[in-house]
Amino acid sequence: MDARALECTARGDVLRVVGSVDEDVVPVLRERLADFVAAHRGRMVWVDVSEVDFLPSAGIGALVGAQGAAVRAGGLLTLVAEPGTLPARVFALMGIEHDPTR
Template sequence: MELSLATRTVGEHTVLEVGGEVDVYTAPRLRERLLELIDGGARRVVVDLGRVDFLDSTGLGVLVGALKRLRSAGGSFALVCDKEPLLKIFRITALDQVFPLHPTVDAAISADSTGAGA
């Protein structure tokens, strides 16, 4: 399945819903969208991976890039993911220790709002 990207705003947070396959071919589109959001002033970004059915190292690289960019801009970045195959990818790469990972968008937003985010 092709990559799908949809953005919505929840209070102070920008939620980017990602669906389909994030790989070496589609990851540049995800990078562009994240850059657009950050350049457009978004500082509290939540990326919802709930409808992602494939994620590779290129996609992970893009997500880390966004995390760093937001951190250096004084913002926050969190991921929403509750699928075991994807969570395993984060564990194996140790990126579960780098990203705030939450099972739902609500959980990500409330964790960030209480100051527990990245």
């Protein structure tokens, strides 16, 4: 997969991730998440993955790692996944807390 197929768009305190998070783009996702957390150091932010159509364990690890980085920076990162979406189902199966809407 081409990394351009993964779209990460920041608008205020929300980072919207769209596309497939396959193994080839996980480093891109990690970088975008790190930049987003750094830009919002000490604040509450949301990462909306409702439009992600493929999310392997490495992608989940990147998202959970960003949550930890946000906490270490004095903030909070909440994952957003609309009900019925692939990410919402994966989060529910894995016991990962997330917000159904933002």
